[in-house]
Amino acid sequence: MEHKLYIYNTLSRKKEQFIPIHEPHVGLYVCGPTVYGDGHLGHARPAITFDILFRYLMHLGYKVRYVRNITDVGHLENDADSGEDKIAKKARLDELEPMEVVQYYTNRYHKAMEALNVLPPSIEPHASGHIMEQIEFTQKILDAGYAYVSEGSVYFDVEKYNKAHHYGKLSGRNIDDMLETTRNLDGQSEKRRSVDFALWKKASPEHIMRWNAPWSEGFPGWHMECSAMGTKYLGEEFDIHGGGMDLMFPHHECEIAQSCAALGKDTVKYWMHNNMITINGQKMGKSLGNFITLEQFFTGNHQLLSKAFSPMTIRFFILQAHYRSTVDFSSEALEASEKGLERLMEGYARLQKITALESSSVEVDGLRKKCEEALSDDLNTPMVISALFESLKAINMIHDGKETICAADLEELKAVFKLYIEDLLGLKMSIESASGTEPYQKAIDLLLNIRLEAKKNKDWATSDKIRNELTALGFEIKDTKDGFEWKL
RNA sequence: GGUACUUUGGCCGAGUGGCUAGGCACCGGUCUGCAAAACCGUAUACGGCGGUUCGAAUCCGCCAAGUACCUCCA
Numbered sequence: 001m002e003h004k005l006y007i008y009n010t011l012s013r014k015k016e017q018f019i020p021i022h023e024p025h026v027g028l029y030v031c032g033p034t035v036y037g038d039g040h041l042g043h044a045r046p047a048i049t050f051d052i053l054f055r056y057l058m059h060l061g062y063k064v065r066y067v068r069n070i071t072d073v074g075h076l077e078n079d080a081d082s083g084e085d086k087i088a089k090k091a092r093l094d095e096l097e098p099m100e101v102v103q104y105y106t107n108r109y110h111k112a113m114e115a116l117n118v119l120p121p122s123i124e125p126h127a128s129g130h131i132m133e134q135i136e137f138t139q140k141i142l143d144a145g146y147a148y149v150s151e152g153s154v155y156f157d158v159e160k161y162n163k164a165h166h167y168g169k170l171s172g173r174n175i176d177d178m179l180e181t182t183r184n185l186d187g188q189s190e191k192r193r194s195v196d197f198a199l200w201k202k203a204s205p206e207h208i209m210r211w212n213a214p215w216s217e218g219f220p221g222w223h224m225e226c227s228a229m230g231t232k233y234l235g236e237e238f239d240i241h242g243g244g245m246d247l248m249f250p251h252h253e254c255e256i257a258q259s260c261a262a263l264g265k266d267t268v269k270y271w272m273h274n275n276m277i278t279i280n281g282q283k284m285g286k287s288l289g290n291f292i293t294l295e296q297f298f299t300g301n302h303q304l305l306s307k308a309f310s311p312m313t314i315r316f317f318i319l320q321a322h323y324r325s326t327v328d329f330s331s332e333a334l335e336a337s338e339k340g341l342e343r344l345m346e347g348y349a350r351l352q353k354i355t356a357l358e359s360s361s362v363e364v365d366g367l368r369k370k371c372e373e374a375l376s377d378d379l380n381t382p383m384v385i386s387a388l389f390e391s392l393k394a395i396n397m398i399h400d401g402k403e404t405i406c407a408a409d410l411e412e413l414k415a416v417f418k419l420y421i422e423d424l425l426g427l428k429m430s431i432e433s434a435s436g437t438e439p440y441q442k443a444i445d446l447l448l449n450i451r452l453e454a455k456k457n458k459d460w461a462t463s464d465k466i467r468n469e470l471t472a473l474g475f476e477i478k479d480t481k482d483g484f485e486w487k488l
Numbered sequence: 489g490g491u492a493c494u495u496u497g498g499c500c501g502a503g504u505g506g507c508u509a510g511g512c513a514c515c516g517g518u519c520u521g522c523a524a525a526a527c528c529g530u531a532u533a534c535g536g537c538g539g540u541u542c543g544a545a546u547c548c549g550c551c552a553a554g555u556a557c558c559u560c561c562a
Contacts, residue, residue: 248557285562
């Protein structure tokens with residue numbers, strides 16, 4: 001690869017040059033959703049962030065295998081000892097089979113992702129479909145001596161692991177602090193230490209989702225699925241593991257410990273974490289109950305939303321901030337993004353209509369380089385967008401006849417805009433352009449042509465009436481030099 | 489309590505030891521019968537106090553405010 005990509009590795013807390021383990025192949029694993037409820041804005045962030053990475057790696061010529069899991073078992077509601085499985089709880093409340101819950105929300109998640117123009121991953125494994133792998137993985141850890149069986153459940157022996165390796169190296173904490181802060185929570189536990197976590201849980205009698213294992217009839221611990229499925233599809237060592245920052249501890253820390261204990265080596269080379277979306281400065285999340293679902297954004301059906309926002313607006317809004325920064329949601333911020341996106345896309349459409357002249361009065365060369373440098377510098381999408389907006393000015397000036405562009409420059413500009421807007425940032429033209437059937441469109445055109453005639457005759461009363469009434473119906477009428485344009 | 493991070497103009501949000509980020513809003517202009525839309529343009533900034541430096545919003549220290557993780561969370 002002639003171009004160098006730098007990504008921030010949470011492990012080293014530095015930007016590092018990305019060098020694949022087995023070029024040209026790249027293995028990418030990202031923690032997907034637990035499908036017990038509708039996806040919210042927070043789910044869109046990692047999906048979009050790693051969608052950009054996925055697209056960019058492919059653009060650079062790598063053969064990428066992108067694995068994003070669906071968690072449908074083992075993710076508990078509260079403390080590992082007493083919590084109820086999230087899926088099972090939802091199923092009980094809705095009187096459904098757990099797998100009905102899983103299917104329903106998985107479908108809805110897919111629909112939302114498609115609307116956001118997030119490419120499907122190469123493999124989307126379900127935890128429930130990989131119970132055997134998880135049992136085997138657990139057995140490996142037991143064989144290695146880093147786990148113990150207690151009352152039919154299997155727990156990871158964190159203290160023992162920590163003697164040989166550093167438990168806490170990803171999140172930057174040490175075991176003594178953790179033992180201190182968690183000591184009080186520990187009462188009736190079957191665990192030796194409060195920091196130990198479950199690899200396999202024996203199912204209580206009322207627990208529906210259960211499988212046979214050497215230790216008991218039960219289900220796998222939450223962290224186990226990613227270790228088992230990640231290594232199954234990407235190998236014992238793979239390139240990039242991503243997810244939300246809130247998963248850093250304990251989820252990813254446990255994953256590192258599990259994989260290292262079972263395989264005797266570190267599995268992941270680069271750890272990447274996207275930051276959180278906040279609302280009034282506070283993290284948006286299920287536990288805080290302050291989340292807005294993606295569907296609510298698309299329909300505008302939420303008290304904090306001034307109106308509906310298109311999936312592309314959401315995508316653009318997220319891309320306008322760097323993935324490692326928190327981004328604060330507000331209706332105003334989204335409206336600003338919406339307008340900005342519209343301007344960008346209209347400029348992009350305008351670019352297609354520009355005719356080339358003999359020579360260029362504008363500079364086109366720098367854009368591709370700027371975008372490339374920005375994206376390869378730890379996915380700096382805000383910089384890419386900024387560069388595009390700067391070129392947008394030139395496009396508009398050319399359109400107005402104030403600047404000129406030659407054929408070669410025009411081709412380059414079109415190519416770069418397409419590459420970055422469509423292929424890499426994944427922004428699509430708004431769907432609104434296709435409004436109504438042909439007879440319907442012709443009827444509107446007819447009305448506006450009548451208005452045009454009225455204008456020629458200086459019959460302002462008729463002209464304004466048509467304009468005002470159409471506006472009242474929700475049409476946007478634009479007068480141009482030689483006619484009109486309209487949209488809903 | 490422990491650990492980490494953040495603090496940029498009216499709002500959102502990049503960046504960086506010296507050169508305009510960008511978007512939205514505002515204001516001014518072009519266009520228009522008037523508007524709207526569109527387009528162009530100007531302005532406004534780097535939490536506070538010290539230090540390093542020829543020079544810091546950018547590095548260091550202290551202080552303040554806020555957030556996250558330490559329990560489920562993308």
